[in-house]
Amino acid sequence: MKRANTISFSIEIGLRFIGMWPDSAYPNFYWFSYMTTVAIVQYYQYTYIFVHFDLNDLWLLMDCLSLTLGYSLAFLKLLVLWWNRRVFYYILKAIDEDWSEYVINDSYKSTMVSMADLSRRFANVSFSIYAFSAFFLSIGEHLLQSMDDQFGNSSRELPIKMEFPFDVSKSPIFECFLIGQFLYDLVIASVVNLINALLVALILHVSGQIDIMQQDLFEISNKKYDHSTFLPVIKNLICKHQKIITLSESIENLYTYIALMQVLWNTLVMCCTGFVIIIVVSSGEDTTNLIKSVSYYFAIMLEVFVYCFAGEFLSAKSKSISNSAYEALWYNMPPSDSRIILFMILRCQKRLTITAGRFMDLTLEGFTSIVKASVSYISVLNAMY
Template identity: 50%
Template sequence: MEEDWTNVNIYDKSVSCIMASNANLSRYCSNVLISINAAAAICYSVTNFLRLSTDFKENLNISSRVLPVKMKFPFKVDVSPLFELLAVGQILHVVSIATLVGMMNCLIITLVLHVSGQIDILRRELLTICGNGISQRDSIVTSVRLVIIRHQKIITLSENIEELYSDIALMQFLSNTVVICCIGFTIIASLVRDGAIVVILKSAIFYVAVTLEAFIFCFAGEYLSAKSKSVGDAAYEALWYNMTPAECRILLFVILRSQKRLTITAGNVMDLSLEGFTSVMKASASYMSVLHAMY
């Protein structure tokens, strides 16, 4: 990415505009995702912090405060200001972990959007190979050679993203399926109990954040695959009929290579796509219904 930004021609406004628009979009998506994760962590922690567990012993209403994250200490923690300090420390810890997870999700969006921007630049170069009345054979061959080099760089970057996020995506898929199932079951089971509003408030945003996390990985893989296949369409839409048969055969290899779509897999088991996201949601709903029937 640094090399692409370093080599961008500041005098080519269209290339700069493509890269800047993708960078702005990734920045906007990152802010939204980090905000949602932080809001889910704060909502989950604050509802526990404000909740009071009331025990009735010997006809006395004894109220004990509950920490956001349940822990056992060898000393009494429900006295001020120790309780407040521990509660604030736990909230800050939970929010920092949620923000870190959001940053990991933002990174894959940033990488995929950067690759898509490079693909848009590649498609633009393919469409303008013979669009300016170029008659010199050397100029066309040079342009095609530069297109192939850029395409190979895009493939290499995509493979690096796949290598980085393949195992992470597999763990996310497995954990998100279980977490979505458990949170959904908790929300359904709490509807018939007292204090359902507190449980729903605590779990709803967290449910949205976990579901959005699974959707991000699947959408990134789907978007990358769709963009990679558009390279072949751009090569076919180029003015190849102004080239010699030898030069057209070079473009044919570009079309053939683009048919092998770029993608991100979950541990080399399945491709990340919107179909995979629906499979996760279906599996979570199935497990949820089984738990609800057993409960």
Template identity: 45%
Template sequence: MELMTTVSPSVEYGLRAIGVWPGTPCAILFEVFSISSMVVFQIFQYRYAIVNFGQEDLSLLMDALSVTFAYTLLLIKMIIFAFNARLLNDIIIRVVKDWEECDILDKSTMNRMAYTSRRFSNIIIFSHTISVFFYATGALLKQKGNNQTDPRELIVKMELPFEVESTPIYVTVLITQFLHQSSAAAMVGVLNSFLITLVLHACGQIDIMRQKFSEINEKKERDVTKDIMKTLIVRHQRIISFSKNIEALFSNIALIQFVSNTLVICCLGFLIVISIGVPGGSMMLIKSVFFYFVMSLEAFIYCFVGEYLSTKGEMIGDAVYESNWYELNPSQNRDILLMIIRSQKHLRLTIGKVANLSLKQFADIVKASASYVSVLHAMY
């Protein structure tokens, strides 16, 4: 069965829910509602962080900040997507046109990439959503283990403008927080999956281009027409342009992601370390361990796709060089030479145009977070 788009339905519906998918009815209303709900949550979260900043129990502040920073990151991503609607529209149009213009042989490669992206999308969205379940379970178990005189604990720590001692109000707030946190976690998974989808689509186009060059090896000189070389050059330019659009959309997001993931992983790592072997620490571990895994996965996704795209881009030059260019005429050889020179400028995703996204950057995030955890543990 053929897939007419690389984008998973779950990713498309998620982007429609925040009003950034091209052609979404009442897109502005969806954007305003989703962003305003995040802003309201953020106000109460930062109020809690400010009120409890000077308390002796550092674990409460780290627990609150870990979720608060994760919410802030999602809010910034949604705002960036809303302000880059035209760029997002160009990216989606390019994906659709690639599917419309591909031939039968190309579709097998594109279907393979589409199935891979959809599989990863579903896994990532599910893992982000299930992390909310574990986080909420740990919070409720901790509340059950507290004394009756202790104030009731919310799933997401907030400083609300009203009392939640009444059971109906408390239950209403818990349900609201759980639903909003679940939708926010799913949206984080959607945006991360969308990046994977775009990079896999670009890599699929690279594989098709490499396949075209392997077909040149089987042709004689007279069979390699000017139109064939022109088609390959145009495809190469489209891959470069598509990669630049991905870079323009996600570069600033990656910068905020780098800073936020370092802080969140630091907070969660501190909570995990101080909860091991402590009475009642199992509830905190239930809350934090899977959350820590998901945040580390989020950082790994960005760094891995940057490395993967760069590696795939290098393969274009290798495929061009390994073709039977020495059997072509001088005019075609000039085109081959220009493609080799252009492919030496690697396709890349950057962290705010400061550094390239790579697995080395992920290692730096982990090392920086571990260093901060050791400092906080020494202060605790």
């Protein structure tokens, strides 16, 4: 039997792993254990950057900084998610109430099940993409370096640059740290994708509720007008619309500062990674770093695109409510009743959206602006190099 919820099972497992799922066992223990592990690894990453900081070796600095900033962003997003966990619990409760209504009214079944299927497919595909990227950032890079080393004189450097107070290049310490970095990278990538997949699942649920509301509006326009049945139906529609607005605002409150960090931080990360790609391509050597940097760059760009596309999709869906209300036969109704639909059309003029820090709407136009800004910074760094 398929899971009857927009939140897929893989997302629920991830939320339980970081202690964010309501009523999960020992949530504080899981949360603090995970965050402590990330903080320790970040300490050794930033130590490496400070020890090897050299403007004359700008390529190495950008290569280390891009990964380190990406992990720091994941750490900060989890802090924001934990801080707003009450909002998240309210959203989950609202989703459960919508699914309990689907059990009562079977006409909503196909819409909600289709949105749940889309959410599950996106989560599974994106988890696979991020796992593939994590493999190339750790084990894959080491394997490619071993293949390129024809004489066996490998420097045995860890893929994720860290500064330790002891030598890690000797066996079996190196192999243990290599496997540990792969597991750490895989977990970080899964958690980053978890936050993205959760946003898509929430947006898809709101979209499903909008489709159900449009379906009800379509039924009003096709039925013969009856004043006795019109008022209860339109009252139910207004309550449903208000619930959609409240749920969208809750998603906005949960993700607005996460989106702000995503936009600002990923602009810098895309700048650093793009600069590394240009240097590697111009040198014509080191295909290992080229594959690693390109896969990481596309993963970061995909992450920004998901946020911007989710905001664009929500805005377009909210506008479609006013179109459906306008297509209803409100002009055949008495003025006292048609005025209610006109007020609904008026309310829909204020579109639903996801913002970055409440001052920038996440749209596809915003995505192009982010890419243009990162390319501009890359050109500046290339001129300095």
